[in-house]
Amino acid sequence: MPQQILHSALPKGPNCWQCRNFAITHIPSVPYACRAMGFQSRLLPAMEVLRVDGQFCMLFAAKEKTAA
Template sequence: MKDKKPIDCFQCKNFYVTWDANAPRGCKAFGFKTRRLPSEVVFESSGEECLMFKPKHPTPRKNPKKDGWIA
């Protein structure tokens, strides 16, 4: 068995949270919703790690005013 970490869908651009209580997680790349992590479903059905994983880019923080902060 591989010692690799499983793919973390929460770090993927294609992952989203749904309003469906029965299937709260979804994958935009493959177009499905599930109760489990989408990467687990992909691995179970195909036998391969998810090939559609795209890491999220960190969102740039907005700099507060350079004059200082206002209380």
């Protein structure tokens, strides 16, 4: 009997929107970029790294929280 893995039980990778290396390029064909790895992509950089390398992005750097 195959084991059923619940979606919530899967590990979650880094969120590019919360990374200080994430950038918007304003180029419609490749709207996202990773400054740390130096590439532009149609997908979010963390998704592209997972797709190509098979591992989560290891260069995630959390943005500093600003006091409101």
